[in-house]
Amino acid sequence: MANLGEKDELASNNPDLYFNSAMVNRYLENYESALSGFHAASLKDPSLNAELEVQKLVKVLIKLEDSIINKGQMKSKRFASLVSSLRNENVKLSLKLVTTRSLHEGLNKGLSLMVKVLVFIQHENLVPLYYVVSDSEGSCCILSVYGLRNGVIKESDTVTLLEPSYRSIRVSWKDKTYDFKALRADFRQQILLNGRVPSVQDATCSTIRAQHILP
Secondary structure (H helix, E strand, O other), X not given: OOOHHHHHHHHHOOHHHHHHHHHHHHHOOOHHHHHHHHHHHHHHOHHHOHHHHHHHHHHHHHHHHHHHHOHHHOOHHHHHHHHHHHOXXXXXXXXXXXXXXXXXXXXXXXXXXXXXXXXXXXXXXXXOEEEEEEOOOOOEEEEEEOOEOOOOOOOOXXXXXXXXXXXXXXXXXXXXXXXXXEEEEOOHHHEEEOOEOOOHHHEOOOOOOOOOOOO
């Protein structure tokens, strides 16, 4: 029987483990770990095409950062109009309504955040759905949505996040740093869309599927 050291060595030399671990990290939005995992898998087995996954993820990070900087390429007057309209929203909430600057890293218990959707960010993977959103103070974030079908949330919609998950994301890769604020919603019940919980018909199942596993 192989001892623990031998098992660790076998695992460290298994490109499939690196690849599938990177897939999980990408799903969890641990972007730097995902990039490192895909890169390691590509070095150990180029046939996995893991370097393509690195390129795809870097492309996503560039899009996310640029979209926040450019406010989704929305014109100033349109942006100002959407942001100001949030102040007139009348949604009854049992949770305290705050703006982005009042959020802390992680899950914000007892709080809610109302944002306007500026733009949907297209990318090659099915999940998550990425949106650029702004709160009533004009502070922009990336909103990652899991568990809803593409097309349910549209530009100009008002999204209220219940007990939002908030992160400051900073990814360093090959002499380039990607830096942006991010919100995450894993289930439709964490969202009010224009004042209502999305319907069951709007929901979808988000899963992680392992690849390159022999039967």
